[in-house]
Amino acid sequence: MSDCLRVGVLASGQGTNFQVLVDEANAGSIPIQVVVLVYNNPGALVAKRAHRSGVPAVLLNHRLYSSREAFDEAIVATLKAHSVDLVVMAGWMRVVTGVLIDHYPDRLLNIHPSLLPAFRGNRAIEQALEYGVKVTGCTVHLVRLEVD
CATH class of the missing domain: 3.40.50.170 (Formyl transferase, N-terminal domain)
Structure with missing residues (x-):
């Protein structure tokens, strides 16, 4: 390796x-x-x-x-x-x-457990469920000072 x-x-x-x-x-x-x-x-x-x-x-x-x-x-x-x-x-x-x-x-x-920019923050899955989306996913991104 x-x-x-x-x-x-x-x-x-x-x-x-x-x-x-x-x-x-x-x-x-x-x-x-x-x-x-x-x-x-x-x-x-x-x-x-x-x-x-x-x-x-x-x-x-x-x-x-x-x-x-x-x-x-x-x-x-x-x-x-x-x-x-x-x-x-x-x-x-x-x-x-x-x-x-x-x-x-x-x-x-x-x-991040949502398809950004939708459902930012630490309640992303909960927000997606509350919104009623039919499809969701995750985002892998480079970390910057701006919070996802």
Whole structure:
């Protein structure tokens, strides 16, 4: 896997997107190696998925940091320690700051659970259901300072 991108995943919950990334990487379907999981919720099931997959999991509880920037600095330090090339926010329920965005320009992806620009924010699925759409999907996009 020396030609693979070293990927760090940020996740907050169940870890279904994390698991797909790991499974597809292991199958050789995508040229990546998931080298670290950073999660912020102490009860997140994604940590168990990482353990079962042999991926190091690092808990960084956002509640223990004085600011969003301080939290993102800790994330950057963790990702750097694992020589991450690309960061994927896969169910990451935190808004990130310029600290993280600037350190990984054009190398920070988010999986948003709607077809943007429809249903922005953290209630995208709920909003789509309330609106009554017949078809929905997800958007994978480069992270910028503007919130999706």
